[in-house]
Amino acid sequence: MVASWSARRLFCIVARLDEPFDVESFKRVMGCFATGVAIVSSIEDAVPVGFTCQSVVSLSLDPPLIALAPAKSSTSWPRIARAGSFCVSVLSEGQAELARRFAVSGGDKFTGVEWSPGATGAPVIAGSLAWVDCHLELIHDAGDHEIVMGRVVEMGEGEAGGLPLLYFRSSYRRMGERG
Numbered sequence: 001m002v003a004s005w006s007a008r009r010l011f012c013i014v015a016r017l018d019e020p021f022d023v024e025s026f027k028r029v030m031g032c033f034a035t036g037v038a039i040v041s042s043i044e045d046a047v048p049v050g051f052t053c054q055s056v057v058s059l060s061l062d063p064p065l066i067a068l069a070p071a072k073s074s075t076s077w078p079r080i081a082r083a084g085s086f087c088v089s090v091l092s093e094g095q096a097e098l099a100r101r102f103a104v105s106g107g108d109k110f111t112g113v114e115w116s117p118g119a120t121g122a123p124v125i126a127g128s129l130a131w132v133d134c135h136l137e138l139i140h141d142a143g144d145h146e147i148v149m150g151r152v153v154e155m156g157e158g159e160a161g162g163l164p165l166l167y168f169r170s171s172y173r174r175m176g177e178r179g
């Protein structure tokens with residue numbers, strides 16, 4: 001799709017509702033929404049499972065709820081859903097390698113990864129900035145993803161404090177980094 005400049009609106013229009021939907025444009029536009037990066041994990045039959053996830057939001061204070069959106073293509077998510085609980089470990093700026101490892105589908109991602117069990121037994125990733133341990137409360141269908149709600153049962157912050165790993169325009173970033 002050819003980008004066109006609108007003098008009136010002063011921004012670049014790359015997709016319009018009256019044109020065929022362009023997935024790459026959609027990804028590019030939504031890629032401007034910078035987020036943190038998390039690993040969503042659980043224990044299924046004593047085996048730790050998890051995947052890299054950015055679609056994490058704080059949803060409700062009373063009761064304490066968070067939401068995230070696993071893709072229907074995720075192989076870890078059905079296993080996590082079966083376990084009925086999950087932990088969201090918020091990655092710190094030095095954990096991009098972990099994020100890359102957990103963004104690969106399947107296999108044993110936990111070899112050599114330091115973790116400890118949260119209240120639900122789900123893995124809390126060592127060195128993460130913060131973590132939220134949840135019981136799975138609801139799964140809602142959402143196109144090629146699901147929207148998942150978790151009730152927070154335990155949470156914490158890493159002792160070292162530190163800064164978050166960010167994801168912006170398809171790249172891992174550190175706060176304040178340019179380019």
Ligand SMILES: Cc1cc2nc3c(=O)[nH]c(=O)nc-3n(C[C@H](O)[C@H](O)[C@H](O)COP(=O)(O)O)c2cc1C
Pocket residue numbers: 037050051052053054055056069070071072073074075076077099102103104105106167
């Ligand atoms: C920064 C980043 C954010 C991601 N966020 C999500 C997400 O919110 N939901 C999702 O299902 N997959 C997300 N993914 C993709 C999964 O991590 C990836 O598809 C992974 O291979 C799934 O592994 P699995 O098949 O073992 O579950 C993200 C990947 C990256 C690199």
